Amino acid sequence: xxxxxxxxxxxxxxxxxxxxxxxxxxxxxxxxxxxxxxxxxxxxxxxxxxxxxxxxxxxxxxxxxxxxxxxxxxxxxxxxxxxxxxxxxxxxxxxxxxxxxxxxxxxxxxxxxxxxxxxxxxxxxxxxxxxxxxxxxxxxxxxxxxxxxxxxxxxxxxxxxxxxxxxxxxxxxxxxxxxxxxxxxxxxxxxxxxxxxxxxxxxxxxxxxxxxxxxxxxxxxxxxxxxxxxxxxxxxxxx
Amino acid sequence: xxxxxxxxxxxxxxxxxxxxxxxxxxxxxxxxxxxxxxxxxxxxxxxxxxxxxxxxxxxxxxxxxxxxxxxxxxxxxxxxxxxxxxxxxxxxxxxxxxxxxxxxxxxxxxxxxxxxxxxxxxxxxxxxxxxxxxxxxxxxxxxxxxxxxxxxxxxxxxxxxxxxxxxxxxxxxxxxxxxxxxxxxxxxxxxxxxxxxxxxxxxxxxxxxxxxxxxxxxxxxxxxxxxxxxxxxxxxxxxxxxxxxxxxxxxxxxxxxxxxxxxxxxxxxxxxxxxxxxxxxxxxxxxxxxxxxxxxxxxxxxxxxxxxxxxxxxxxxxxxxxxxxxxxxxxxxxxxxxxxxxxxxxxxxxxxxxxxxxxxxxxxxxxxxxxxxxxxxxxxxxxxxxxxxxxxxxxxxxxxxxxxxxxxxxxxxxxxxxxxxxxxxxxxxxxxxxxxxxxxxxxxxxxxxxxxxxxxxxxxxxxxxxxxxxxxxxxxxxxxxxxxxxxxxxxxxxxxxxxxxx
Numbered sequence: 219x220x221x222x223x224x225x226x227x228x229x230x231x232x233x234x235x236x237x238x239x240x241x242x243x244x245x246x247x248x249x250x251x252x253x254x255x256x257x258x259x260x261x262x263x264x265x266x267x268x269x270x271x272x273x274x275x276x277x278x279x280x281x282x283x284x285x286x287x288x289x290x291x292x293x294x295x296x297x298x299x300x301x302x303x304x305x306x307x308x309x310x311x312x313x314x315x316x317x318x319x320x321x322x323x324x325x326x327x328x329x330x331x332x333x334x335x336x337x338x339x340x341x342x343x344x345x346x347x348x349x350x351x352x353x354x355x356x357x358x359x360x361x362x363x364x365x366x367x368x369x370x371x372x373x374x375x376x377x378x379x380x381x382x383x384x385x386x387x388x389x390x391x392x393x394x395x396x397x398x399x400x401x402x403x404x405x406x407x408x409x410x411x412x413x414x415x416x417x418x419x420x421x422x423x424x425x426x427x428x429x430x431x432x433x434x435x436x437x438x439x440x441x442x443x444x445x446x447x448x449x450x451x452x453x454x455x456x457x
Numbered sequence: 458x459x460x461x462x463x464x465x466x467x468x469x470x471x472x473x474x475x476x477x478x479x480x481x482x483x484x485x486x487x488x489x490x491x492x493x494x495x496x497x498x499x500x501x502x503x504x505x506x507x508x509x510x511x512x513x514x515x516x517x518x519x520x521x522x523x524x525x526x527x528x529x530x531x532x533x534x535x536x537x538x539x540x541x542x543x544x545x546x547x548x549x550x551x552x553x554x555x556x557x558x559x560x561x562x563x564x565x566x567x568x569x570x571x572x573x574x575x576x577x578x579x580x581x582x583x584x585x586x587x588x589x590x591x592x593x594x595x596x597x598x599x600x601x602x603x604x605x606x607x608x609x610x611x612x613x614x615x616x617x618x619x620x621x622x623x624x625x626x627x628x629x630x631x632x633x634x635x636x637x638x639x640x641x642x643x644x645x646x647x648x649x650x651x652x653x654x655x656x657x658x659x660x661x662x663x664x665x666x667x668x669x670x671x672x673x674x675x676x677x678x679x680x681x682x683x684x685x686x687x688x689x690x691x692x693x694x695x696x697x698x699x700x701x702x703x704x705x706x707x708x709x710x711x712x713x714x715x716x717x718x719x720x721x722x723x724x725x726x727x728x729x730x731x732x733x734x735x736x737x738x739x740x741x742x743x744x745x746x747x748x749x750x751x752x753x754x755x756x757x758x759x760x761x762x763x764x765x766x767x768x769x770x771x772x773x774x775x776x777x778x779x780x781x782x783x784x785x786x787x788x789x790x791x792x793x794x795x796x797x798x799x800x801x802x803x804x805x806x807x808x809x810x811x812x813x814x815x816x817x818x819x820x821x822x823x824x825x826x827x828x829x830x831x832x833x834x835x836x837x838x839x840x841x842x843x844x845x846x847x848x849x850x851x852x853x854x855x856x857x858x859x860x861x862x863x864x865x866x867x868x869x870x871x872x873x874x875x876x877x878x879x880x881x882x883x884x885x886x887x888x889x890x891x892x893x894x895x896x897x898x899x900x901x902x903x904x905x906x907x908x909x910x911x912x913x914x915x916x917x918x919x920x921x922x923x924x925x926x927x928x929x930x931x932x933x934x935x936x937x938x939x940x941x942x943x944x945x946x947x948x949x950x951x952x953x954x955x956x957x958x959x
Contacts, residue, residue, distance in 0.1 A: 266858055268854060289860050289861075290860070292858060292859070292860040293860035296858075297855075297859075299851060299855060299858075301849075301851055303855035305852065305855070305856075305870055306874065307873050307874050307877060316859070316870075317859035317860055317861060320861060320865050320869060321861060321865070365859070366858075369859060369860065
């Protein structure tokens, strides 16, 4: 579904991604973990075209990502941000219908019907006309997931989706992601929620200094890390 | 934004339709003068300030009638009469414009319609009754007149002589009365109308210098000049001109027209006598109301249209500056700096008088709206910029992540949010624009402050009309003050919620 080869990204003189290879099979839930500054968020942003890599290639659904098709491929890959980034001047429903109507030229009726389905999927039926600012953090993040789902993406990317939430709100967001996983959605998540990673992720990819230091089934990597850097990182997460 | 533009266009077309609806059986003869304190030339009738009277009004109307054209008066400042003529704002100018070599360098003149002289006025109690006797004194006159040049020549030979220059004749005679001047040298009709009715002042000495008034035209309008000369000659021959002058008591000493009384002079003397008693004063102020309402309407019209231009032009300026490639961004920045770094008054004069030389001719309303609009557009662009910067970067990213193009992201996500933060500031700006709109009075628009000048110089009363005009400005601004407060409160409430949740 997503295939990355030899991805390199520099910011100024700093190498942030230093030759990343990554394969995300269809329907998988892949967790990207690693110490802060390891490049995991940048990798995610490259997958969505928000950052342009300096070299290497990214293939989404068999199509190579380039300047010509970035906007089109973005529609196929949903992105969820740490700070939700809902549009505060629009109702929840209109947050969901904007992109389908503007980018896909859907009719209002069609877009709204799709949006209601997406809201139902994240448990926010009845919140259509609410202003984003009146929702709790967990509700806002679920609305943001629904907004991405309204574009009917082939894959979803999450950049630390629960870091800005109060602890008691984390579960409802993770539940939505589990539910999507059960429905066969391909998902890549950058997260520090180790319990979620252990329970829900198929594959864990550990990054450090812009390189993949270890990857494999979540249970194996978390239970018996082979790389010293992974052990260090996991140790620091438990502390 | 598109709706706003559409509304603007609709309004503009409505204005044009209104103009087109007027009966235009005859072509117009647009003639300009300065009707502020302009007795007996052209001025507002003190008993009915909405009526324009004066012996030149009667001459202009008679000339227009004989040319089969409809006279249309255009108010302009005395100093601006010749520039406005050159800029093509009207066909002719009349305001006691002396036929002098200096003036003839710039414009053409008809044959003289009136010949008079410069008249010295002193305090009645003062024995010095000639310019020579005032060689060590202080004499006032109007700026840019023949009297001004005569006094300068006199001062060159008399080192102790002091000249004071005024914009309003009334102010000069007031200073003479109060002892700030020893004499005033001005055209004899002015002296008769402003000093001759004051027992404390005396018209003294022989005529200082002869002067002739002519109708000023553009040098290229030879055909019009010939026809006006023919009309004036006919008016001289059939006695029309003499009858007009007789009505205004402006015939040379010893001459009269049988059967014609100086009724307009008598009207002037009667109506300018100081009113006494609050009842008479209130009655007079009540008569000002229609003029003040008309002025307020013009102020509001210019301000609203100007602000609409500013709001519409300011946004692309801000967007160019923030997002466009270097040359366009630099152009927008240059425009903003140019506008913010030069006085609004200069911009207004440039657009109204300067652009016609480049072939861009604008009527006063359009020129005023464009000048105010472009000026405020520069400030609104800065407001928009602050508003755009206040929208978190994540908003544009979220739009991009959903597949929106950068333009779509701006249009649907970033700009609408920027507008919300900018609205209260803009409302406040509108209130300052309302006040700055007084500057368009220099390009012949009779708005509130111009109305104030007309009323106060007609009645020699700055207090009552001043209070009325001030009240009109306050009433115009009040709804917008409230709107700004409302918008500020709403914004504070919104951002309050957002920050509480984050």
